[in-house]
Amino acid sequence: GLVGSEMCIRDSFGGITPGLYSAFTGHHFARPGNRFWPAIQRAGFTDRLLSADEDQSLVRDGCGITNLVARATATAAELKAAELRAGRERLAAVVDQFQPMVLAVLGISAYRTAFDQPKACLLYTSPSPRNRPRSRMPSSACTTIDKSAWYTRLNSTLHIRPQHNE
Numbered sequence: 001g002l003v004g005s006e007m008c009i010r011d012s013f014g015g016i017t018p019g020l021y022s023a024f025t026g027h028h029f030a031r032p033g034n035r036f037w038p039a040i041q042r043a044g045f046t047d048r049l050l051s052a053d054e055d056q057s058l059v060r061d062g063c064g065i066t067n068l069v070a071r072a073t074a075t076a077a078e079l080k081a082a083e084l085r086a087g088r089e090r091l092a093a094v095v096d097q098f099q100p101m102v103l104a105v106l107g108i109s110a111y112r113t114a115f116d117q118p119k120a121c122l123l124y125t126s127p128s129p130r131n132r133p134r135s136r137m138p139s140s141a142c143t144t145i146d147k148s149a150w151y152t153r154l155n156s157t158l159h160i161r162p163q164h165n166e
Contacts, residue, residue, distance in 0.1 A: 012064045012100035013040075014091055016076040016084075016107040023072030027052040028065045036106075043152040066094050068105070068114055076110050084114035 013036075015028060022030040029036035030052035041049045046061045055065060068087035069079055091114075095103055105111045112120050 012066060012095070012098065012103045014103055014105045015065065015067045016110040017069040017079060018067055018072045020072050020074055022052070025052065028055045028067075064098060064100060066091065068107075068110060076107060079110065081113050084110055085116070088114045 018028070019031055022028055024030075034052070037050050037052065040046055040063075045063055046058070050057060058064065068091055069083050070087075070090070071083075073079060091103070091105075105114075108120065112118050
């Protein structure tokens with residue numbers, strides 16, 4: 001499902017797979033030190049830094065979170081190509097149900113496999129499985145990229161809402 005299903009969702013962030021810690025806690029991007037929460041706050045998607053146990057409150061900012069593959073793994077590398085491709089269909093069903101204006105898939109390698117686009121680049125907006133804009137973003141597990149810069153570009157490029165001021 002999609003966190004934040006009770007209201008209109010403008011943006012949906014699609015993670016690849018819940019990590020073991022996230023599965024244990026029942027919250028998205030729950031591992032201490034995960035870069036997702038600070039990145040979306042700095043990019044203006046939220047007006048303050050949220051913690052993983054506040055993932056349901058993202059709906060107030062018009063955002064939802066789901067996963068490409070529902071099963072928990074220690075790393076996304078544990079997923080088989082067939083699981084990722086099946087996840088694409090599951091993600092399409094979520095997009096159909098909740099109708100987000102934008103779907104940002106977090107994790108370029110898994111995106112390339114799931115959507116059969118081996119040369120896909122980061123932050124290219126294209127139609128999603130159901131003609132929604134779809135962007136490819138760095139994984140929250142990636143340590144070599146400043147994710148807040150990518151989220152800021154996504155937020156400003158798509159002109160979905162004005163950015164919050166810190």
